[in-house]
Amino acid sequence: MVFGKSCNQCSVRETALCGVLADAALAPMAAHGTQRSLARGETLIRAGDPARLCANIQRGLMKISHINPAGHEVIVGLLWPGDFVGTPFLDGGPATHDVVALSAVSLCVFPQTTIERTMADHPAMERQLLSRTLAELGQVRRSLSRLARATALARVAGFIAETAQRRPAAAEPHVIELPLSRGEMADLLGLTIETVSRQMTRLKTAGVIGLPGGRQVMIQDPDALAEAADELM
Amino acid sequence: MVFGKSCNQCSVRETALCGVLADAALAPMAAHGTQRSLARGETLIRAGDPARLCANIQRGLMKISHINPAGHEVIVGLLWPGDFVGTPFLDGGPATHDVVALSAVSLCVFPQTTIERTMADHPAMERQLLSRTLAELGQVRRSLSRLARATALARVAGFIAETAQRRPAAAEPHVIELPLSRGEMADLLGLTIETVSRQMTRLKTAGVIGLPGGRQVMIQDPDALAEAADELM
DNA sequence: CGGGCATTTGATTTAGCTCAATCCCCGTGG
DNA sequence: CCACGGGGATTGAGCTAAATCAAATGCCCG
Numbered sequence: 001m002v003f004g005k006s007c008n009q010c011s012v013r014e015t016a017l018c019g020v021l022a023d024a025a026l027a028p029m030a031a032h033g034t035q036r037s038l039a040r041g042e043t044l045i046r047a048g049d050p051a052r053l054c055a056n057i058q059r060g061l062m063k064i065s066h067i068n069p070a071g072h073e074v075i076v077g078l079l080w081p082g083d084f085v086g087t088p089f090l091d092g093g094p095a096t097h098d099v100v101a102l103s104a105v106s107l108c109v110f111p112q113t114t115i116e117r118t119m120a121d122h123p124a125m126e127r128q129l130l131s132r133t134l135a136e137l138g139q140v141r142r143s144l145s146r147l148a149r150a151t152a153l154a155r156v157a158g159f160i161a162e163t164a165q166r167r168p169a170a171a172e173p174h175v176i177e178l179p180l181s182r183g184e185m186a187d188l189l190g191l192t193i194e195t196v197s198r199q200m201t202r203l204k205t206a207g208v209i210g211l212p213g214g215r216q217v218m219i220q221d222p223d224a225l226a227e228a229a230d231e232l233m
Numbered sequence: 234m235v236f237g238k239s240c241n242q243c244s245v246r247e248t249a250l251c252g253v254l255a256d257a258a259l260a261p262m263a264a265h266g267t268q269r270s271l272a273r274g275e276t277l278i279r280a281g282d283p284a285r286l287c288a289n290i291q292r293g294l295m296k297i298s299h300i301n302p303a304g305h306e307v308i309v310g311l312l313w314p315g316d317f318v319g320t321p322f323l324d325g326g327p328a329t330h331d332v333v334a335l336s337a338v339s340l341c342v343f344p345q346t347t348i349e350r351t352m353a354d355h356p357a358m359e360r361q362l363l364s365r366t367l368a369e370l371g372q373v374r375r376s377l378s379r380l381a382r383a384t385a386l387a388r389v390a391g392f393i394a395e396t397a398q399r400r401p402a403a404a405e406p407h408v409i410e411l412p413l414s415r416g417e418m419a420d421l422l423g424l425t426i427e428t429v430s431r432q433m434t435r436l437k438t439a440g441v442i443g444l445p446g447g448r449q450v451m452i453q454d455p456d457a458l459a460e461a462a463d464e465l466m
Numbered sequence: 467c468g469g470g471c472a473t474t475t476g477a478t479t480t481a482g483c484t485c486a487a488t489c490c491c492c493g494t495g496g
Numbered sequence: 497c498c499a500c501g502g503g504g505a506t507t508g509a510g511c512t513a514a515a516t517c518a519a520a521t522g523c524c525c526g
Contacts, residue, residue, distance in 0.1 A: 148423030
């Protein structure tokens, strides 16, 4: 748990690195937050924690998860740069989920004690928070309809396709690095490790993707991938 | 599609009937909305509609659903009195889901052309909208983790338990009327009609619930019901 | 080179789906 | 008052996709 320098040190020349400043409307709010970084695997919020916080992710990837009574981890969402974590309100009761860094993460943390005032002072921040929360809701609803009916193949294909969309101009346009292990994919997609692996090799055998090794995926046939993802969803 | 009288006719003496006024902070915003009622089965928003709206449900129950490529309806959420429907922003693109009345519904509709102004004038409304959206997000995440891992029995038991919690002081405290048909329950829980039916009779045979007929459920053993709902979730 | 971990592959089991038949509740009309 | 019909709900009999159990393989890193 390392606290970094204050976020108001994110000057204009650093905009590219400081997600929260990417949207000009959010610039004033950055001054009210504290800069913080997390190592991969570090926990920002623990389920049951009474203390809540609200933060905006600038760099890196986080997962929102919880352990079900059977002891199985369920991942209910991923958080990408620009996304907000936690809640801005004090009345929400204890946290219901863990929030853990999947990679090195930097974020701009807003203490809950002052955030309501910050929102009152900067309506654009509240607007942005609402807008992003609504977008998030749409995302989760899409996951929901996928989990309700889609086959294992469609879940895996859909995850790869969505991950590819999230990483635009990389070096190799058709090679992506999955941010999750097979086990984490299984926890996110409501499958088992074995089933995820089997569907990956199925896609490989069909010539839709290539698996160069590690967590890398080469998308050889984007159309076929999209079609597989839509199969029953 | 019947437009009723304006919502600002909901005077204080009618508070009990007018959900949007239940929260005092929302009273001023009611004046900016239009009262509208829907018959059971009527569609408020159709997926693909370019026109969006934002409304607050005062009475009745709605479902948010969409038809997947396989032609199967998936219900991604239910909306109860006090919940907001739609989105307040114009930039969101076409609607992604149908929103349909499951019972007679009355709501207070805010035209999207004026809602941003309304929110600017009444910060409490925006606060409320954000707060409810966050709560909704939590709800959907709970559904998500249920759909990811829970058994058919747990899904059905969980739905009955949650429905029971939503209807507090009814006449018979232990008898509830399910708002959904078996088919709709199946669409909501990601199961088939037959499986829902089988789990219901399983709960009945185990003495956990009674099925007096129609959509009624008598909860005979609330603890056992809660336990069945938590089984693997 | 070897140990530990993630991933893949294989064999078997099972929960829930599909297909099919029957039942039950209720409104309608003779 | 009772036969008729129709839609939802229940029950039954296989079938299948994914889980589970088990083993082998590959890979990273000391």
